[in-house]
Amino acid sequence: MTQIPVAGQDRPCGLRERKKARTRAAIRRHALRLFRANGYQRTTVEQIAAAAEVSPSTFFRYFPTKEDLILQDDMDTQVAEAFERQPAGLKPAAAFRAALREVAGSFSQADFDVLRETTALIATEPEVRARATDEFVRMITVMSEALARRACRPADDMAVRTVAGALIGVILSITLPVDDLPGDDQALTAMFERLDEALALLEAGLPL
Amino acid sequence: MKAPGAGRIEGMTEIAGASQDRPDGLRERKKARTRAAIREHALRLFRANGYQRTTVEQIAAAAEVSPSTFFRYFPTKEDVVLQDDMDTRMVEALERQPADLSPLTAVRAAVRDAFASYTEADLAVIAETTLLTMTVPEIRARATDEFARTIGVIGEALAKRAGRPADDLAVRTAAGAIIGVMMSITMPWHGWSSDMQRIEDVFGRIDQALALLEAGLPL
Numbered sequence: 129m130t131q132i133p134v135a136g137q138d139r140p141c142g143l144r145e146r147k148k149a150r151t152r153a154a155i156r157r158h159a160l161r162l163f164r165a166n167g168y169q170r171t172t173v174e175q176i177a178a179a180a181e182v183s184p185s186t187f188f189r190y191f192p193t194k195e196d197l198i199l200q201d202d203m204d205t206q207v208a209e210a211f212e213r214q215p216a217g218l219k220p221a222a223a224f225r226a227a228l229r230e231v232a233g234s235f236s237q238a239d240f241d242v243l244r245e246t247t248a249l250i251a252t253e254p255e256v257r258a259r260a261t262d263e264f265v266r267m268i269t270v271m272s273e274a275l276a277r278r279a280c281r282p283a284d285d286m287a288v289r290t291v292a293g294a295l296i297g298v299i300l301s302i303t304l305p306v307d308d309l310p311g312d313d314q315a316l317t318a319m320f321e322r323l324d325e326a327l328a329l330l331e332a333g334l335p336l
Numbered sequence: 337m338k339a340p341g342a343g344r345i346e347g348m349t350e351i352a353g354a355s356q357d358r359p360d361g362l363r364e365r366k367k368a369r370t371r372a373a374i375r376e377h378a379l380r381l382f383r384a385n386g387y388q389r390t391t392v393e394q395i396a397a398a399a400e401v402s403p404s405t406f407f408r409y410f411p412t413k414e415d416v417v418l419q420d421d422m423d424t425r426m427v428e429a430l431e432r433q434p435a436d437l438s439p440l441t442a443v444r445a446a447v448r449d450a451f452a453s454y455t456e457a458d459l460a461v462i463a464e465t466t467l468l469t470m471t472v473p474e475i476r477a478r479a480t481d482e483f484a485r486t487i488g489v490i491g492e493a494l495a496k497r498a499g500r501p502a503d504d505l506a507v508r509t510a511a512g513a514i515i516g517v518m519m520s521i522t523m524p525w526h527g528w529s530s531d532m533q534r535i536e537d538v539f540g541r542i543d544q545a546l547a548l549l550e551a552g553l554p555l
Contacts, residue, residue: 220555258477265523268516279555289520290545291553297516301491301508304484326509333552334510336439336498 152190152202155180159197160245168253195259198249201242204267206231208274220275220291221331225324232320240313251309264300268292298326371409371421374399378416379464387417387472414478417465423486425450427493439494443514444546451539459535466522483519487511517545 158179162171173194177187191197210227218226235243250256269283271292276283283289302323310316329335377398381390392413396406410416429446437445454462469475488502491511495502521541548554 220553254477257480258473261476261479261483264480264483264519268520268523272520275555281555286541286544287548287553287555290517290548291555293516293518293520293545294513294549294553295516297487297512297514297519298509299512300483300516301487301512304480304487322505325505326512329506329509330513330553334440334506334513334549336494336500336506336510 151180151182151186155182155187155190156197156242159194160242163249164245168249168256193259195253195256196263198246198253198256199259199263201246203231203243204270208270211271211274212278216278219331220278221295221327223278224271224295225327225331228320228327229324237313240316244310244313244316247303248309264296267296271295294330295327298330299323302326370399370401370405374401374406374409375416375461378413379461382468383464387468387475412478414475415482417468417472417475418478418482419485420462420465422450422462423489425453427489429453430493430497435497438550439497439510440514440546440550442497443490443494444543444550447546448543451543463535483515487515490514513549514546517549518542521545 155176159171159176162175162179166175171194173187174184176194176197177184180187191200207224207227210230211223214223214226250260268289269292272289273283275281275288275291276285279285279288281288302319310319374395378390378395381394381398390413392403392406395413395416396403399406410419426443426446429449430442432449433442433445469479487508488511491507492502494500494510495504495507498504498507500507521538
């Protein structure tokens with residue numbers, strides 16, 4: 129499916145896009161390895177760039193800050209893409225739920241490891257947590273754009289932004305509490321199950 | 337809920353028959369006054385000397401409390417800016433809504449009531465604290481924890497209303513959706529200004545967004 133070029137969308141379909149996605153993944157992989165070895169604070173962007181064999185300015189083309197490398201896990205992009213592939217008849221919450229299932233279902237063991245690691249860093253590194261506020265705004269915008277394309281409405285449409293806000297708010301209500309960090313695969317799987325249940329509740333109109 | 341919430345619950349036990357933690361006891365009213373005084377002096381000092389250069393010691397001295405009292409009310413300097421008590425007002429207003437309203441309808445009515453209760457001075461404080469949140473990185477950093485706290489506070493209020501435990505998934509989900517919808521309106525901060533008209537406009541849009549949530553998010 130990813131081989132079929134779709135005009136007007138920035139899916140990683142072209143050769144150049146695939147190369148970009150590989151570079152991005154390599155930068156993240158090396159960064160996480162260096163964070164594990166030397167700690168988040170003590171690892172510099174220069175060291176990460178050198179390990180990934182790119183220049184620091186290339187690093188910054190992919191990630192505006194070191195914090196973004198942790199926060200922008202590309203899961204939102206993957207979910208947004210999967211979301212747009214869902215049947216048009218599904219309501220937004222249902223389509224989002226299906227998209228999240230699809231993405232979580234496609235995760236390899238390595239993806240799970242990365243997700244657990246980045247979740248822990250978001251909870252423990254103040255700089256990353258600080259940047260997280262901006263990341264929420266970005267996530268709402270990414271989802272608004274996907275919803276707008278699906279509903280053929282402008283992305284700044286009030287109804288579109290409201291749905292995006294509700295979806296992201298539901299996700300945060302499950303993922304933000306620091307006290308139950310997913311320490312192992314089982315906990316992470318349980319978190320995805322809770323997310324799925326929560327989205328089902330949103331789909332059902334938030335019965336209480 | 338952090339220290340102030342715990343205080344409210346503690347104070348409640350003194351009032352026989354009071355089943356809600358509204359600040360209606362004498363001790364509660366005194367606490368609310370102290371809290372307001374600390375915020376007022378803090379904002380005045382931030383205006384005069386800048387946020388970064390104002391210390392907790394200076395704020396405490398101006399409000400005539402000890403630094404340790406300051407920290408009983410606000411866990412960090414950032415929280416003076418972030419904990420705007422909007423959530424407390426909303427929770428109180430929610431408790432006053434008729435029991436037969438659906439949770440989302442009651443929340444929307446509560447938010448309207450809370451907005452209507454704002455004085456000019458309250459709105460000026462909101463304008464000021466929003467600007468600080470936008471511009472001071474330390475405050476922005478703490479904002480993530482404030483979202484989590486607010487989801488918790490709203491969740492507790494909804495749980496009480498629905499007679500469910502506070503960690504109930506349906507309760508948390510509803511609280512998350514409510515806060516998320518509000519974030520989607522207030523967080524594109526670049527559009528913010530201290531203009532009162534704009535704040536009223538934001539309130540109006542929050543009401544509209546909550547109406548959409550109530551209507552099952554039609555698209």
